[in-house]
Amino acid sequence: MRILLVGAGGVGDAIAKIAATRNFYELFVVSDYDLSRAERTIEWIANRHGRDVAAKFLAAKIDASSAANVTELCKAHKVDFVINAVEPKFLPTVFSGAFTAGVNYLDMAMSLSEPHEADPFHLPGIKLGDAQYALHDQWERAGKLALVGMGVEPGLSNVFARYAQDYLFSEIDELSIKDGGNLTVVDDQGNEIFAPSFSIWTTIEECLNPPTIYERSKGWYTTRPFSEPEIFEFPAGIGAVECVNVEHEEISMLPRNIKANRVTFKYGLGEEFIGVLKTLHKLGLDATKLQRVRSAQGPVDVAPRDMVAAVLPDPATIGPRMTGKTCAGLLVTGKDKDGRDRATYLYHVADNAETMADIEAQCVVAQTAFNPLIALELIAEGTWKGAGVMGPEEFDAKPFLDLMSSSTGYNIKWEAQERLPASPLRHP
Amino acid sequence: MRILLVGAGGVGDAIAKIAATRNFYELFVVSDYDLSRAERTIEWIANRHGRDVAAKFLAAKIDASSAANVTELCKAHKVDFVINAVEPKFLPTVFSGAFTAGVNYLDMAMSLSEPHEADPFHLPGIKLGDAQYALHDQWERAGKLALVGMGVEPGLSNVFARYAQDYLFSEIDELSIKDGGNLTVVDDQGNEIFAPSFSIWTTIEECLNPPTIYERSKGWYTTRPFSEPEIFEFPAGIGAVECVNVEHEEISMLPRNIKANRVTFKYGLGEEFIGVLKTLHKLGLDATKLQRVRSAQGPVDVAPRDMVAAVLPDPATIGPRMTGKTCAGLLVTGKDKDGRDRATYLYHVADNAETMADIEAQCVVAQTAFNPLIALELIAEGTWKGAGVMGPEEFDAKPFLDLMSSSTGYNIKWEAQERLPASPLRHP
Secondary structure: OEEEEEOOOHHHHHHHHHHOOOOOOOEEEEEEOOHHHHHHHHHHHHHHHOHHHHOOEEEEEOOOOOHHHHHHHHHHOOOOEEEEOOOHHHHHHHHHHHHHHOOEEEEOOOOOOEOOOOOOOOOOOEOOOHHHHOOHHHHHHHOOEEEOOOEEOOEHHHHHHHHHHHHHEEEEEEEEEEEEEOOEEEOOOOOEEOOOOOOHHHHHHHHHOOOEEEEOOOEEEEOOOOOOOEEEEEOOOOEEEEEEEOOOHHHHHHHHHOOOOEEEEEEOOHHHHHHHHHHHHHHOOOOOOOEEEOOOOOOEEEOHHHHHHHHOOOHHHOHHHEEOEEEEEEEEEEEEOOOOEEEEEEEEEEEHHHHHHHHOOOHHHHHHHHHHHHHHHHHHOOOOOOOEEEOHHHOOHHHHHHHHHOOOOOOOOOEEEEEOOOOOOOOO | OEEEEEOOOHHHHHHHHHHOOOOOOOEEEEEEOOHHHHHHHHHHHHHHHOHHHHOOEEEEEOOOOOHHHHHHHHHHOOOOEEEEOOOHHHHHHHHHHHHHHOOEEEEOOOOOOEOOOOOOOOOOOEOOOHHHHOOHHHHHHHOOEEEOOOEEOOEHHHHHHHHHHHHHEEEEEEEEEEEEEOOEEEOOOOOEEOOOOOOHHHHHHHHHOOOEEEEOOOEEEEOOOOOOOEEEEEOOOOEEEEEEEOOOHHHHHHHHHOOOOEEEEEEOOHHHHHHHHHHHHHHOOOOOOOEEEOOOOOOEEEOHHHHHHHHOOOHHHOHHHEEOEEEEEEEEEEEEOOOOEEEEEEEEEEEHHHHHHHHOOOHHHHHHHHHHHHHHHHHHOOOOOOOEEEOHHHOOHHHHHHHHHOOOOOOOOOEEEEEOOOOOOOOO
16 A cells, blocks of 8 residues: 555644554655655654664655645555545545545545534534535545545544444444543643643634534434533543533434434533633634734734634644543443343543653544554455445444454554443434 | 813713813813824714804824824913823823923823732732822922823722712721623624623733732732622612722722722623633733734734734724613722711712713713813812822812712712621721
8 A cells, every 4th residue: 555644733743653663555655735744754753663664654745725736646656545634624625636646535534514504503504524425426436435534533433333333232322422531731830721632723613613413303403502511421530521512523424324313422622611612702713704903014814713723832732741631432322232221432542641652642633643544454454445435434343443452453442331321212 | 271182082082072061171172193083073072062162172183102292282282281091001102291291181091000020919010000100299390280090990989989088987998999880782683792891902901910909007919810709789770790809090099098908999890701801811812912823914923912802893883782881989898987887889870871872972981081071170160289190089079079960060970878887897
């Protein structure tokens, strides 16, 4: 396999560093708009794993906003798989550039949504991923695979859902992804500071867009932001965190292939973070529309959300000052194989101290990065195969989870924790 | 009296409009950096009160950042009193321009503070007004009066304090200014929006600087922002509002001339507003230091606080969409003339519907504007006199309050409301 990684930011950098410990590819091109970022990643690999390992890596400059440039780079290096690790706004050009080049494609976040024009808080408009699924037939006819949403969430969460359906449950009531952590960040003096572990730009987008919910009887619908708050008890010492509905890819993806009465995504933002997002929205500081403002250079036009991103610490740089764990998981409720009520939380926990030691990446980034590599390795060996625009839940979950946890594989633990079935199976 | 008003913004505009109903001056020059603003004010006066009244008014262009320009305008129009109604940052130049011109001066907010370098949350650095009081001797020697802090707070609050000392109390425990309202603002669709009634720039400055407190036994000291929260019951149907300590001029001013064990300023920000300010501070969006950010014009340097001000509605324009009342007052506790415990809240309430009808100014602005005129009228008739840098509490309060409430005067009601003396007199 010859791979082109587009984007050497936080997640891209971590993907390349983890790839350096595996052997399923011939060539790994690390590309970025800023060539020096790509070179820095490969330099780290050379220092950690030696020049021989680093020899399979190549740095390149890319303009992800140009589909033609993506196609060109694919051809120049005869790649057969593109990994898209840039901001969602560049998804259309990377996706289409890969298609034109006639190569396979993988991403970790899907095409963006558009709210319903008339009734945004009840009806979905264009859902996350809709623009990509619309091209399924073209990809299938071309005999190429676009494996979409193959990070941790979406990604590992989809694998868990498929695993639950095939191996744990006879009937699924609800698939509810629950994501939460206990991360804290300190400043140089050791005082705790407000520093989101993930791009504030994307977090605002996820949290302030109307959350989508799927119910078998109603189909997809939306609510007001921060709906259905609940306290979820996370494992591994993380403890209770306030979770609310957010818009997320799994809600578009899972109902296409997994039979469930309800699909939700609950993000453990915590009370403080929810308060911050609500305030930003109330003041209009979440807006992406340009606003005239005075500057040292005279009156200029700035998107308020860009100002918010500018004042906060860069999430890529806070790893060394961060402490704690983050948990990504899926709570499945329904009937077990014997028809009894069952509630199982399938999850993975990343500890920042460990990911910093392993690959010098903070845990939220690292937790995303290993998943695309496991998938590519299964594809390279022929275990996973397909053509068209496909989600991770369309493939057998067992080989993925085995390769993930095996000591000759990625040696990454996941758990299935039994919970008390809280409420009777709903049949809406 | 020949008056030069510097600044025809919200408060300046309202001062000129109210002045048009009085007769104690020969000439009233309305000046602004934007000449058309001054002209608009005078046009309003002509329309409302006729060309004869407007004939005493003159529009002029001024650059308040230039002391020389202020001096020049004073001389050109042979004025004997300058009213400073511009942003606090121009105070030094207007104050010094008036002194150089050899004229009297009045302002409604005093020179800015500087936090203590080593221990800002316990010790005051340079207090509000310190820079002006330092020039007292020069003003006194010149035989000119600088009447400072002569708006509503400081201003009317200082008059109330002097009145309480002379006429209501034999011994004062605490002077605690309490400011609160029940103002709401709606958008074009009638939905309630977040729209501060006063400059967000100044509000952030007042509320996020360490609040100052005076105690007779300790002198002046500071605390963390938002300290000593309490629920205060405001009169006139406003009701209970959460109030917290903020930095304010009265705390520098009153202990110089009124004997009290304690002086505080509690601002009724309400829970929501306090939450917004805390969040802005947590994220660093209150900062005035320039921050590099991307803009439509390329990378630029913007003060985050300017961005916040830019996204919020301009307080000068929200009057027509505002409903409710604002209350400025002073709670005095201590012993009455017979030695019994007494607690009296002296206050003034402004109703937005009334101030809009009277002078097309929102109530927070209007409530500030009448006070300097009452003071100038008392000075013009010789009832108040003095030389040096003096606060309103240095003059007899009775003629001020009489002129304020008299039907041949300003016809503005104030009240003295008896409260239950809550706690025994402290003697720290």
